[in-house]
Amino acid sequence: MSQFDCQETKRHVHEYLNNELTELEITEITAHLAGCDSCEGDYDIENALNGAISRSCGEVPPQELAERILAQIRELQKEIKH
Numbered sequence: 144m145s146q147f148d149c150q151e152t153k154r155h156v157h158e159y160l161n162n163e164l165t166e167l168e169i170t171e172i173t174a175h176l177a178g179c180d181s182c183e184g185d186y187d188i189e190n191a192l193n194g195a196i197s198r199s200c201g202e203v204p205p206q207e208l209a210e211r212i213l214a215q216i217r218e219l220q221k222e223i224k225h
């Protein structure tokens with residue numbers, strides 16, 4: 144029986160992507176993401192956000208970076224809804 148409901152999973156998505164969790168927590172979240180479209184969507188957004196930050200870091204002013212990331216998230220959300 145998984146300890147991770149949607150609330151817990153969404154709360155830990157960031158740490159999950161940054162490898163800041165224990166092996167057990169990673170296993171639980173991976174299992175939850177596999178069976179939950181809602182949390183998988185959150186994971187995709189966080190993942191895109193991480194990628195956008197690491198790609199853009201140091202090259203653009205924060206304001207512009209934030210706008211780019213927001214635009215990417217909106218694109219992702221459109222995809223998730225279909």
Ligand SMILES: [Zn+2]
Pocket residue numbers: 148149150152175179180181182183
């Ligand atoms: Zn969920």
